[in-house]
Amino acid sequence: GQQLNQSPQSMFIQEGEDVSMNCTSSSIFNTWLWYKQDPGEGPVLLIALYKAGELTSNGRLTAQFGITRKDSFLNISASIPSDVGIYFCAGQRETSGSRLTFGEGTQLTVNP
Amino acid sequence: GAVVSQHPSRVICKSGTSVKIECRSLDFQATTMFWYRQFPKQSLMLMATSNEGSKATYEQGVEKDKFLINHASLTLSTLTVTSAHPEDSSFYICSARPGGRIGELFFGEGSRLTVL
Numbered sequence: 001g002q003q004l005n006q007s008p009q010s011m012f013i014q015e016g017e018d019v020s021m022n023c024t025s026s027s028i029f030n031t032w033l034w035y036k037q038d039p040g041e042g043p044v045l046l047i048a049l050y051k052a053g054e055l056t057s058n059g060r061l062t063a064q065f066g067i068t069r070k071d072s073f074l075n076i077s078a079s080i081p082s083d084v085g086i087y088f089c090a091g092q093r094e095t096s097g098s099r100l101t102f103g104e105g106t107q108l109t110v111n112p
Numbered sequence: 113g114a115v116v117s118q119h120p121s122r123v124i125c126k127s128g129t130s131v132k133i134e135c136r137s138l139d140f141q142a143t144t145m146f147w148y149r150q151f152p153k154q155s156l157m158l159m160a161t162s163n164e165g166s167k168a169t170y171e172q173g174v175e176k177d178k179f180l181i182n183h184a185s186l187t188l189s190t191l192t193v194t195s196a197h198p199e200d201s202s203f204y205i206c207s208a209r210p211g212g213r214i215g216e217l218f219f220g221e222g223s224r225l226t227v228l
Contacts, residue, residue: 031215042118042205042219043156050215088155090217098144098209100217102155 003027006089006103013079014111021087021106022073029091032065032072033100037086046087047074079110114140114210118220125196126228132192133223135162135206141186142208146217147179150203162189162206196227 006023013019023032031050035043047058049065049072056063062075072091076083089103115138125131135145143164148156160181161169168181178200180192189208193200205222209215 033215033217035219040203040222040224042116042207042222045216045218048216092215097161098215098217099146099158099161104155 003101004089004091004103006106008106009104010107010109012109012111015079015081017079019076019079019083019108020073021089021108022071023089023091023103024071025091025101026070028069028093029101030069030094031092032063033090033092034061034063034072034074035088035090037088037105039085043088076108079108081110081112084108084110114208114216114218116206116208116218116220118204118206118223120223121221122224122226124226124228127197128195130192130194131196131225132190133204133206133225135189135191135208135220137187137208137210140208140210142189142210143186145183145189145206145208147181147189147191148205148207148219150205150222156205159191164189193225196225198227201225201227 004023034046037043047063052069054065060077086105088105090100117136119134145162147159150156159174162181162183164183170176183189207217207219209217
């Protein structure tokens, strides 16, 4: 079953606002990944994090790998309508090969 | 990023028939691919790990005789849903990781299966 707690489950914001979502776990991960999924499509990789404390940006997106290695957050600045979608965090343990554990997802709605 | 492609994107079949879904890594070789299943408004659930040249590894609760996986080459894995039933209707997504790129998994577009 799922071992990553992702919050919030959904967000309704106005265009231009900033967004923050996070994932927490009771166990340690050595890699954190953030994906975005549009309806009827596969997830698209947004940001990959490999070191505790790492802060990485991709355009208006910024993600951080928590110091404890048990959490990560994703920020989206100055949201636009095309940011609408479901955002998933995913963690990978050193012992799991390339197998990922996914969070439950955050449904983002951006009102123009 | 690396490109993973699935075919077909949508398939409708009658109950009792078998359906094959292909997953290809277009610009890299993948010794390992992963098959996920996603129900509406839910997260992705790993079904099995496909290993090139050897048997697939199935997650607990996934019937290996129901979901046949073949990984005959370094760029192709297939998932066959045998004797499909309406409860098998779902969104099936494959993923793969380019060698040397630790952690990054790239996903295909997904295949929507509807069993009537």
